[in-house]
Amino acid sequence: GAVVSQHPSWVICKSGTSVKIECRSLDFQATTMFWYRQFPKQSLMLMATSNEGSKATYEQGVEKDKFLINHASLTLSTLTVTSAHPEDSSFYICSATLRLTSYNEQFFGPGTRLTVL
Amino acid sequence: AQSVAQPEDQVNVAEGNPLTVKCTYSVSGNPYLFWYVQYPNRGLQFLLKYITGDNLVKGSYGFEAEFNKSQTSFHLKKPSALVSDSALYFCAVREDDSGYALNFGKGTSLLVTP
Numbered sequence: 765g766a767v768v769s770q771h772p773s774w775v776i777c778k779s780g781t782s783v784k785i786e787c788r789s790l791d792f793q794a795t796t797m798f799w800y801r802q803f804p805k806q807s808l809m810l811m812a813t814s815n816e817g818s819k820a821t822y823e824q825g826v827e828k829d830k831f832l833i834n835h836a837s838l839t840l841s842t843l844t845v846t847s848a849h850p851e852d853s854s855f856y857i858c859s860a861t862l863r864l865t866s867y868n869e870q871f872f873g874p875g876t877r878l879t880v881l
Numbered sequence: 882a883q884s885v886a887q888p889e890d891q892v893n894v895a896e897g898n899p900l901t902v903k904c905t906y907s908v909s910g911n912p913y914l915f916w917y918v919q920y921p922n923r924g925l926q927f928l929l930k931y932i933t934g935d936n937l938v939k940g941s942y943g944f945e946a947e948f949n950k951s952q953t954s955f956h957l958k959k960p961s962a963l964v965s966d967s968a969l970y971f972c973a974v975r976e977d978d979s980g981y982a983l984n985f986g987k988g989t990s991l992l993v994t995p
Contacts (some may be wrong), residue, residue, distance in 0.1 A: 770924075798982060807971065807985045808925070857924050869915060870983060872924040 766792045777848055778881055781795035783841045785876045787858030793838035794860035798870060799831075802855040814841045842852050848880045883908040885974045887986035894962045895994055900958040902989045904946075904972030912985065914955040915973040915983065916946055931955060942966070962993045 767790040777783050787797055795816050800808040812833050820833035830852075832844040841860075843878045845852055855877055859870035885906045894900045906912055913932055917925040929940025936948045946957045957970060969990050973983040 768924075788889075807987045813982060855922075859925075861972050869927045869930055871927065872917070874924040875922065877922065 766790075766860070766862055768794075768858065768870040768871045768873040770856075770858055770876050772876060773874060774877040774879075776879045776881065779849055780847055782844055782846045783848055783878060784856075785845075785856055785878075787841045787843070787860070789839045789860045789871070792860075792862050792872065794862065795838060796839075796861050797835060797841040798859045798861075799833060799841075799843050800857045800859065801808075802857060802875075808857060811843075848878070848879045853878055853880045854868050883912075883974055883976050883984050885972050885984055885986040887970075887972055887989045889989050890987075891990045891992065893992045893994065894938070896964050897961050900959050900962040900993070902959065902970050902972075902990065902991060904951050904955045904986060906955060906972075906974045907953060908974060908976045910976040912955075913975045914946075914948065914957075915975075916940065916944070916957050917971045917973065919969040919971065919988075928957070930968075936964055962991075964993045967991055967993045 769788045773787045797814045799811045801811050802808045810823050811826045812820045812822045814835040816835045816838050822828045835841040839848050855875050857875040859872045861870050915930045916928040920926050928944050931938045931940050931948045939945045944959050948955050967987045971988050972986040975983050
């Protein structure tokens with residue numbers, strides 16, 4: 765199946781710094797990528813939908829100025845957590861869809877564990 | 882509005898026994914249903930999906946799921962559980978015309994004991 769990678773797999777940073785997480789589709793072109801956040805023992809919560817070459821669509825309650833998403837190419841989307849605080853510590857997972865139809869499954873990256881001290 | 886419920890936080894089963902992980906959904910249109918599995922500190926792996934057609938869907942690693950429209954359920958099943966099946970399982974739903982984002986259940990932790 766299609767492969768999605770994320771980098772880094774884990775990151776520890778100081779409060780107030782910014783962290784960039786990369787999501788890449790390795791063997792296909794993804795016109796749409798999704799960013800999720802997962803708290804311990806909880807489900808995935810969709811943060812935003814990222815379309816190549818256009819602005820991301822954020823879910824209600826997600827601060828777009830804090831979670832900057834860039835989807836500059838068909839194989840790369842980035843999530844930047846700006847001015848990170850301890851409450852931003854979480855597991856961030858991206859996914860990509862092979863073709864933009866509602867019935868196609870999303871392929872998920874392995875996730876990035878962010879710890880803000 | 883669309884939603885999905887996984888009523889069990891944890892399912893315990895002995896190796897070799899059949900397993901069932903329950904999922905019910907609520908949508909106003911036609912549902913697209915998915916099952917994913919997550920191992921610790923890993924992303925989600927796709928198991929199977931129901932779009933249309935046969936109500937019994939076969940997926941990866943010997944898993945299957947049965948779509949029941951009258952009961953609005955999409956339970957995940959496997960005839961003979963393996964210890965390596967122990968993981969977190971997520972059911973997800975999307976309406977056919979609601980866009981592309983998935984709505985996930987809270988997850989069910991499956992523990993298969995030797």
